[in-house]
Amino acid sequence: MHALLALLLIIFLAKVFGELVERAGFPSILGEIAAGIVFGLLFLRPESDVLLFFSELGAIFLLFTAGYKEINLRELKTASRTALIPTISQVLLAFSFGFLIGRIFDFSQMASLFIGVAFSITSIGVSVRTLIDLNYLSKKIGSTMLASAILDDLIGIFMLTVVISIATYQQIPSGMEILVIAVRMICFIAIMTVLGRGVFPVLFTYIHRMRVKESIFAFVVVVALFSAYLAEAFGLHAVIGAFIGGVCLSSVPLAKIEDVQSKVSGIAYGIFIPIFFAFIGLSVDLVAMQTAGLFTLLVIVMALSGKLIGGFIGARIAGFDSYDSLIFGAGVMPRAGIELVVIAAGMEIGIIDDEIFSAIVLMIAISVIVTPVLLKFAIKLKETRITPESEAQQA
Amino acid sequence: MVVDYTKIGVAEIMTRDVVTVIEETTIEDLLELFGTYHYHSYPVVTETGELSGIISEDIVLEILLFDRLPASGHTHLSAVRSLGDDASGIMMPYPVTVSPDTSLSETADLMLRHRVDRVCVTDSGKLIGILSKRDIVNEICKRRD
Numbered sequence: 001m002h003a004l005l006a007l008l009l010i011i012f013l014a015k016v017f018g019e020l021v022e023r024a025g026f027p028s029i030l031g032e033i034a035a036g037i038v039f040g041l042l043f044l045r046p047e048s049d050v051l052l053f054f055s056e057l058g059a060i061f062l063l064f065t066a067g068y069k070e071i072n073l074r075e076l077k078t079a080s081r082t083a084l085i086p087t088i089s090q091v092l093l094a095f096s097f098g099f100l101i102g103r104i105f106d107f108s109q110m111a112s113l114f115i116g117v118a119f120s121i122t123s124i125g126v127s128v129r130t131l132i133d134l135n136y137l138s139k140k141i142g143s144t145m146l147a148s149a150i151l152d153d154l155i156g157i158f159m160l161t162v163v164i165s166i167a168t169y170q171q172i173p174s175g176m177e178i179l180v181i182a183v184r185m186i187c188f189i190a191i192m193t194v195l196g197r198g199v200f201p202v203l204f205t206y207i208h209r210m211r212v213k214e215s216i217f218a219f220v221v222v223v224a225l226f227s228a229y230l231a232e233a234f235g236l237h238a239v240i241g242a243f244i245g246g247v248c249l250s251s252v253p254l255a256k257i258e259d260v261q262s263k264v265s266g267i268a269y270g271i272f273i274p275i276f277f278a279f280i281g282l283s284v285d286l287v288a289m290q291t292a293g294l295f296t297l298l299v300i301v302m303a304l305s306g307k308l309i310g311g312f313i314g315a316r317i318a319g320f321d322s323y324d325s326l327i328f329g330a331g332v333m334p335r336a337g338i339e340l341v342v343i344a345a346g347m348e349i350g351i352i353d354d355e356i357f358s359a360i361v362l363m364i365a366i367s368v369i370v371t372p373v374l375l376k377f378a379i380k381l382k383e384t385r386i387t388p389e390s391e392a393q394q395a
Numbered sequence: 396m397v398v399d400y401t402k403i404g405v406a407e408i409m410t411r412d413v414v415t416v417i418e419e420t421t422i423e424d425l426l427e428l429f430g431t432y433h434y435h436s437y438p439v440v441t442e443t444g445e446l447s448g449i450i451s452e453d454i455v456l457e458i459l460l461f462d463r464l465p466a467s468g469h470t471h472l473s474a475v476r477s478l479g480d481d482a483s484g485i486m487m488p489y490p491v492t493v494s495p496d497t498s499l500s501e502t503a504d505l506m507l508r509h510r511v512d513r514v515c516v517t518d519s520g521k522l523i524g525i526l527s528k529r530d531i532v533n534e535i536c537k538r539r540d
Contacts, residue, residue: 022465069470069472124471124474125470125471128471128474132461132462133462137474137477137478138477138478142478143478146471146474146475146478149471150471208505208508208509209501209504216509250489251488251489252489253489253490253491253492254491256489257491257509257510257511258453258510258511259509259510259511260509
């Protein structure tokens with residue numbers, strides 16, 4: 001198939017399916033993945049380097065915009081104060097469940113680590129809608145869930161960094177190798193910190209005076225690609241570099257002009273990111289999913305219960321009652337964007353096979369569908385069990 | 396006479412009496428402010444007068460209509476903002492600033508090319524004025540007369 005035709009069909013299907021799914025009350029990511037699956041069924045798997053390249057750019061821009069637009073460094077302090085224990089608990093248990101299931105099914109240690117990381121990260125968007133509908137976002141447990149999602153993302157990206165770095169050794173590395181990895185990471189972060197604090201703010205004061213069109217927008221994209229490239233040069237994955245590049249630009253006023261943000265968002269969410277999600281759908285092997293029935297089922301059950309139980313325990317330790325802890329556990333269950341980046345990276349370096357990949361994609365889809373139902377159930381449970389009288393007694 | 400706008404500094408024409416809010420200003424007080432004045436945005440300053448952010452009509456609209464936005468609009472940041480109970484919790488940090496000696500033509504160029512409606516004028520981090528597109532147009536019209 002001609003690359004142009006493949007691209008236009010992928011974007012068209014991703015947007016149409018995304019809209020349909022969004023209108024049905026679910027996040028558009030499900031529709032975009034479905035678009036890829038349908039595309040694969042209709043046209044088989046086109047071996048297109050162009051699609052692969054665009055999909056890689058999608059993963060880079062997904063993480064870049066997460067750092068550039070969504071991370072507010074001031075928030076981190078508050079978040080870590082309120083949500084550290086529940087976050088560590090749910091991440092730890094979800095990771096352990098993921099690693100365990102990998103080992104039970106005789107996958108390599110590296111593949112099991114990847115499954116663990118893919119289990120660990122939460123995507124809070126789905127829960128936010130339910131919390132708003134049931135007027136729970138502004139309650140203490142709602143804000144703790146939001147705070148937890150910030151920490152969760154950062155812990156997840158850190159885990160991805162570590163796992164990808166050690167994946168290059170194809171086995172658990174020795175002490176010396178771990179030291180080399182740590183030094184590389186520290187060097188990369190140090191360079192990016194210097195650039196973010198000292199170089200980028202000055203650079204953009206010159207860039208905005210340039211006479212060529214869209215200079216600021218172009219240089220924001222340049223920083224995204226540069227940080228992704230630099231990360232690879234340091235043996236890290238491009239998406240991690242893109243995320244850190246985004247964080248570095250998030251406090252540069254000229255790089256964050258609304259018009260520029262809107263353009264970056266336009267190419268990211270309008271083109272590259274839907275292609276990435278559709279490419280995930282395209283890479284799903286339906287036959288492998290069917291043949292690995294038990295494994296797929298266990299991936300879904302363990303991934304959801306890891307977050308639910310881990311979140312419940314963590315929230316209880318942090319002082320919430322059982323009902324609120326159940327709400328917390330249910331609210332941190334959904335997975336979406338970054339998890340897909342994790343498995344795409346694992347597949348790219350040959351650690352994750354079709355079976356694991358397809359099972360995790362299905363788990364992500366199920367988590368997005370099941371979470372609102374379970375979250376509503378947990379909230380209703382609290383409201384029916386805690387009557388106004390008992391609430392007054394507690395107070 | 397041809398006016399050389401590169402020789403006019405923003406300090407000459409900026410609005411000096413800026414209506415500002417402090418970081419602790421409550422959302423209720425902010426909404427009242429938007430009802431009282433016709434300004435599109437309000438700079439947020441610290442107790443020592445340093446500029447820490449800006450609150451625009453867009454942010455206020457986003458907060459007021461948050462529960463009616465489609466799910467795709469519920470980003471993590473907008474959800475956190477919707478829970479903010481004071482100016483520092485909802486403001487956009489790192490607003491675009493210029494120094495008082497920046498020329499009028501350079502500032503106008505920045506506003507036009509990057510669709511910035513107003514810029515805060517700061518001196519060593521402290522807010523000393525604000526300049527909108529309207530201020531520039533008024534000044535140019537005045538000088539043409």
